[in-house]
Amino acid sequence: MIGGLYAAVGLGMNLIFGIVKITNLAHGDFTILASYIALIFMPLFNNPLITLVVVVPIMFFIGFGVQKSMLNLVIGRGDEPPLLITFGASVVIQNLLLYFFTANAKTLKSSLLLQSFPIGENIHIPVLWMLSLIAGAAIIVIVALYMKGTYMGKAIRATSDDTEAAQLTGVNIKSAFGVAMGISMMTAGVSGVFIGMLYNFYPSSGSDYLIIAFAVVVIGGIGSIYGTLAAGIIFGLAQVVGGSVFGSAYQQLIGYIVLLVMLIFRPQGLFQSQK
Numbered sequence: 001m002i003g004g005l006y007a008a009v010g011l012g013m014n015l016i017f018g019i020v021k022i023t024n025l026a027h028g029d030f031t032i033l034a035s036y037i038a039l040i041f042m043p044l045f046n047n048p049l050i051t052l053v054v055v056v057p058i059m060f061f062i063g064f065g066v067q068k069s070m071l072n073l074v075i076g077r078g079d080e081p082p083l084l085i086t087f088g089a090s091v092v093i094q095n096l097l098l099y100f101f102t103a104n105a106k107t108l109k110s111s112l113l114l115q116s117f118p119i120g121e122n123i124h125i126p127v128l129w130m131l132s133l134i135a136g137a138a139i140i141v142i143v144a145l146y147m148k149g150t151y152m153g154k155a156i157r158a159t160s161d162d163t164e165a166a167q168l169t170g171v172n173i174k175s176a177f178g179v180a181m182g183i184s185m186m187t188a189g190v191s192g193v194f195i196g197m198l199y200n201f202y203p204s205s206g207s208d209y210l211i212i213a214f215a216v217v218v219i220g221g222i223g224s225i226y227g228t229l230a231a232g233i234i235f236g237l238a239q240v241v242g243g244s245v246f247g248s249a250y251q252q253l254i255g256y257i258v259l260l261v262m263l264i265f266r267p268q269g270l271f272q273s274q275k
Contacts, residue, residue: 001126002240004133005198007232008191009209010216011140011225012184018223019160019180022071022082026090028210030185033093034059034192035201036101038108048108048197049131055189063185067178075177090206097203108196132194137229139187144225146183156180160223215259221269230270234258 013027024030037058038051045051066089074081112131116124147153158166159176167173195201195209212235220231235255242254262269 001129001133001236003233003236004136004229005129005191005194005232006136006212006216006236007229008132008136008139008187008194010213010220010232011136011143011228012187012191013210013213014217014220014222014225014228015143015180015184015187017217019156020067020071020075020177021160022075023079023086024184025083025086025210026093026206027086027184027188027213028208029090029093029206030059030062031188031192031195031209032201032203032206033062033097034185034189035108035196035205036097036106037189038193038196039101039106042108048110048193051108052190052193055193056186059185059189059192060182063188064178064182067181068174071181072174072177094203094206101203103202103204105200105202106196107200108193110197113197128194128197132198135190135194136232139190140225140229143183143187147225152176152179215255217269218259218267219262219269221271224269224271227269227271234270 009028009031012031013024016022016024016027034055037055038048041051041054042048045054070085070089071082074085110128112128113126115127117127118124147157155166155171156176156179158169159171159173163173166176191209195205215235216228216231218231219234220227220229235258238258239251239255242257243251246254
């Protein structure tokens with residue numbers, strides 16, 4: 001079930017890697033930004049899941065705006081300018097969150113956190129974790145269907161395959177990149193809300209989820225949307241099983257050992273890009 005959450009975290013990163021060809025170093029911070037946006041609207045809705053109706057559109061417009069106003073200006077000028085812009089965005093987001101919300105731990109309180117349903121006599125499944133798995137799988141299917149079944153989705157895929165050819169057929173590549181970044185931030189918004197319900201979060205928490213997103217992309221394969229779900233489950237299983245066998249102190253270490261093995265023996269990931 002933790003793999004579903006990891007898949008949701010990694011999906012947005014994979015989209016930008018595979019389509020816009022940008023390494024978004026601020027992806028984890030945007031995810032945590034969504035947690036704080038949900039926190040702002042909690043007094044109004046009193047339910048973290050309902051805040052998604054506001055958080056997801058806001059994150060889309062943030063992503064679209066960042067791509068159109070900054071990243072589109074440096075596309076085609078090498079890898080360094082986008083890296084510097086996203087690194088700068090990461091620093092700005094962290095410091096703004098620190099200024100407005102302090103360094104104290106925050107959480108999105110939900111009654112679902114303590115609820116579970118039984119399977120047999122000795123197994124109880126936490127409701128919130130099951131919802132995170134369902135949400136992760138659902139957004140992956142929705143994004144995949146959008147990319148294959150809509151004009152803009154096909155335009156985004158065409159732009160990813162061959163930018164010049166897509167431009168010659170009338171595709172506005174800057175708008176396509178903007179929509180792709182917006183979709184990436186929408187997925188970050190969903191994962192950010194679930195992270196806020198499941199864990200405490202801080203202004204600096206984004207770095208942890210950036211590493212998770214990188215791991216999911218590497219294991220699943222750049223550009224593979226469905227591979228993201230499998231990669232999230234594999235990475236989550238590696239952590240949980242490794243923690244059960246070697247102790248909780250080694251949980252993250254086992255996950256990153258799996259990542260290292262993937263980089264050595266299959267750096268292209270388990271699945272090919274689905275375009």
